[in-house]
Every structure is written in structure tokens, then in C-alpha cells.
Amino acid sequence: MSSSVDVLVIGGGVAGIVAAIAARRAGAHVRLAEAGPQWMRGGNTRHARNLRLAHDAPDARMPGAYRAEDLLADMRRVAGGDIDEALAQALACGAGSIGDWLAANGVRFQTPGRGVAPLSHRTAFFLGGGKPAVSALYATAARIGVEIAYDTEVRGLEFEGGRIVSVELAGCGAVERVAPATVIACAGGHQANRSWLREIYGPRADSIVVRGSPHVTGNVLRALIDAGARTAGDPASAHFVAVDGRGPAFDGGIVTRIECIPYGIVVDVTGARFADEGADLRRTHYARWGERLLEAPRAMAFSILDADGLGRAPSSGLAPVQADSLESLAMALGLPPARLVETVSGYNRSLRSQVGAVQGRPLETRPFYGYPLRPGITFTRYGVAVDPAMRVRRADDGVYDNLFAAGMIMAANILPRAYLAGLGVTLGAAFGRMAGEEAARHAFR
Numbered sequence: 001m002s003s004s005v006d007v008l009v010i011g012g013g014v015a016g017i018v019a020a021i022a023a024r025r026a027g028a029h030v031r032l033a034e035a036g037p038q039w040m041r042g043g044n045t046r047h048a049r050n051l052r053l054a055h056d057a058p059d060a061r062m063p064g065a066y067r068a069e070d071l072l073a074d075m076r077r078v079a080g081g082d083i084d085e086a087l088a089q090a091l092a093c094g095a096g097s098i099g100d101w102l103a104a105n106g107v108r109f110q111t112p113g114r115g116v117a118p119l120s121h122r123t124a125f126f127l128g129g130g131k132p133a134v135s136a137l138y139a140t141a142a143r144i145g146v147e148i149a150y151d152t153e154v155r156g157l158e159f160e161g162g163r164i165v166s167v168e169l170a171g172c173g174a175v176e177r178v179a180p181a182t183v184i185a186c187a188g189g190h191q192a193n194r195s196w197l198r199e200i201y202g203p204r205a206d207s208i209v210v211r212g213s214p215h216v217t218g219n220v221l222r223a224l225i226d227a228g229a230r231t232a233g234d235p236a237s238a239h240f241v242a243v244d245g246r247g248p249a250f251d252g253g254i255v256t257r258i259e260c261i262p263y264g265i266v267v268d269v270t271g272a273r274f275a276d277e278g279a280d281l282r283r284t285h286y287a288r289w290g291e292r293l294l295e296a297p298r299a300m301a302f303s304i305l306d307a308d309g310l311g312r313a314p315s316s317g318l319a320p321v322q323a324d325s326l327e328s329l330a331m332a333l334g335l336p337p338a339r340l341v342e343t344v345s346g347y348n349r350s351l352r353s354q355v356g357a358v359q360g361r362p363l364e365t366r367p368f369y370g371y372p373l374r375p376g377i378t379f380t381r382y383g384v385a386v387d388p389a390m391r392v393r394r395a396d397d398g399v400y401d402n403l404f405a406a407g408m409i410m411a412a413n414i415l416p417r418a419y420l421a422g423l424g425v426t427l428g429a430a431f432g433r434m435a436g437e438e439a440a441r442h443a444f445r
């Protein structure tokens, strides 16, 4: 590694690797520090399948049209007025060109209508998923001369007079201090930081499954806030989905998501139902359930199905627990058997009494099945505020001279409380590109 660095990029998810390529292409000497090992490169972006792109007409990636103004309207709608308008407009504009930029830098997309991904006019799907996409970007970065340091965590940032003067990097048993001309923080949210989650959610945090990388701990975000950066969003706001409680505590990705809830009932640890399973039949119902699970006693619950319900439900990564009777199922799941039987009987009775009911079917066809459920955290909605040039704002007004941010670490400027499918990657890539170009320009100023 050379000692002089124009642009230091912290974090190698989509925002970081795109920022590094953009800065390098603008002529800067770029180093990217990634806390994870090489095989995990790409952070949470490895797990992503699609991204939201603006386009005026059908193209090689998507059918139909989804114009920049449609995307802007969607962002404003889900943000409920709490949105940085200048950034939202820049993102809507960037979402029109970032697909071509990614393709020019090696990313391959699925052709619409050919393959297994759902057909969407709003989102394009990576060919083979997020992992090949980030691998292609890393290959491009290495080829054009970005210095990539894996297993290298940024542990400290030193500020002087409104600018970063030195960064402490720890990796391979050594600690190094660098003094880059500019820094781009792309280290994501704080969802993998169990003690931070405990500060927010209390003991319930121990039930939360982190769906993505264990390295996204928010230590850079914390350092920036401690140094006086202005914050955006709410530390207690996060995107949750219902996941299989038997999956790994970290990095299970999308396969542990549970999508069978509308085909049966959900009971809490006492064996009681606590919400209407048939009220939300959208494919994304698992997100509503993620939040409910967090509020349930001990932040866990159980999806209970009969053979008929399981046969109609989308399949899941792990096979469900199976039993010939509800009593045996309850014992296998650690639920009170008599209470589960009573809950299912009550549910079946209530369905039979609703003449012409269209939702829900009685649970009576053996065998019975159960999935333990936990809230799976996808990302937090808390970060630093940035200006339209992606420079980090200071709490006491103004911006830091040589500090930029892109990706989930600043996503709450746009998405403070809700989410639009595919916007996480779009936001990382489009703002990463802008931050890389701005940081390179600034370094040469």
C-alpha cells in the first residue's frame, strides 16, 4: 500500500466500491478499506437481488417505463414529507444513468422475461444476484488501480479545524495512520452492533437476527456523530422482516425470510394469536410481520400451518418442524400444548361462523407444521446528513471540508421511515458515484 492517498473510501458495499471506481476514473489515487474478509466483500450488497432504475421506455433491463418523476413521487410518498428534496431530485436523476454506468463497469443484468426473477418495470435484477455484481465491480476497481485492503477496519477518525486530518486503520495485526486528502464514509448503518441494538430495544435485541454482514457495526457512524456530524433519521427506526428463528444469527441473507404467514396462523410464546394473519396478503407482508415480531413477548413467535396451508405457501430455506398432532407440534416448538389446541380450535370455529369468508382456511389437515419466527433486521434508518455534493454536514452548521458519505450511512436523508424495494442499492450506487467524483475533484482542488 502506498502512503499517499487522495481518496480513502471506508467500506466496500455497493456505495464504497462504486465511489472508489468513480474517484479512480476521475484520476485520484484511491484506497478502499473494507473490514470484512475478501470472501465477504460487498457487505450487504452481496445479498441484494435488484435495484430501482428510472427509464422512459422499455430497455435491455426492464419492460415498460418508470420515469424519474415517478421515482421522485414514490420517494416523497413513502417519506411522508420528511425528505431532503435536493438529494431526492439528485437520486431520481442518478437512477436514470446508474444502470448504464454499472453495466459499463462490468455488472450484468437479467434480461426481462427470461429467467426466474419477477418481471418489474421499476427494478432491474442482477444476473445471478448481488454477489456476482459486486465481484464484477471489485474486478474493475482492481484493474484500474484502486488499492483494496480487506480485513481492514477503520477504528478512528481525527478531526482538526473542520476537516479529517488522519484515519486509523487496523488490519492484519497492524495499526496504520493515513492522512488522505479526502475521505468517503460508506460504512453502512449500525444493524450488526448488538450492544447498540440493546441500547435501543432493550433485551428484545437479543432475539433480533441480523440478515446481513456482521461487519456493519456503525462504528464509523458513531465516530462521526461523536465528532459533531449532523444526524439524519431515528436510531430506533429500522427495516425488519420475519425470518426463520433457526437461521444463523448473522448473514443468513434472503433465504431465511418466512413468506408463509397468510396460509396459517401466528402464535406468540404463550400460544395465543396476536394479529390478523390474512389482513395483508401482499408479497411484502413479511416486512409488517418483522415489526410485529419485535413487539411480541420475548420478540419471537411461531407460524403454524396444516398440510393444506403448507402446500399453498411459498417454500422456505429450512424445512418446517412437522408433527402428526397439534399437541406434538406444540411440544416440539416449546409451546403450551393445551393452549395451542385451544387457539387453533377457536380460529377454526371463527372461520366456520363467517359465511362466505374468503380469507383463511381452518387448520385441520394433518400433518401440522411450525416455523419459529424472529425479527430479522435488514438495515437501520439512522445516519449522517449530507449536502447535495455528498459532503457530511456539521451539527453546528456548514459541512466538513474533506468528508463525504454515501449509501446506507446517509440513506435516512431520503428514506427516514419507510422503504422502496430496490432503492437501497440504487441509493448506494448513485450517491457513491457522485461522492467519488466530488471527492476526487476536491482532492485536486
Ligand SMILES: Cc1cc2nc3c(=O)[nH]c(=O)nc-3n(C[C@H](O)[C@H](O)[C@H](O)COP(=O)(O)OP(=O)(O)OC[C@H]3O[C@@H](n4cnc5c(N)ncnc54)[C@H](O)[C@@H]3O)c2cc1C
Binding pocket: 010, 011, 012, 013, 014, 015, 016, 033, 034, 035, 036, 041, 042, 043, 044, 045, 046, 047, 048, 049, 050, 051, 052, 152, 153, 154, 155, 186, 187, 188, 189, 211, 212, 213, 215, 216, 217, 218, 219, 220, 252, 253, 254, 377, 378, 379, 406, 407, 408, 409, 421, 422, 423, 424, 425, 426, 428
Ligand atoms: C438480506 C438482504 C437483502 C437485501 N436485498 C436488497 C435488494 O434486493 N435490493 C436493494 O436495493 N437492497 C437490498 N438490501 C439492502 C442493501 O443490501 C443495502 O441497502 C446496500 O447494500 C447498502 O449498501 P452500502 O454500500 O451503503 O452498505 P453495505 O452493503 O452495508 O456495506 C457497508 C460496508 O462497510 C464495511 N464497514 C463497516 N464498518 C467499517 C469500518 N469501520 N471499516 C471498514 N469497513 C467497514 C462493511 O464490512 C460493509 O462491507 C438487502 C439487504 C439485506 C441484508
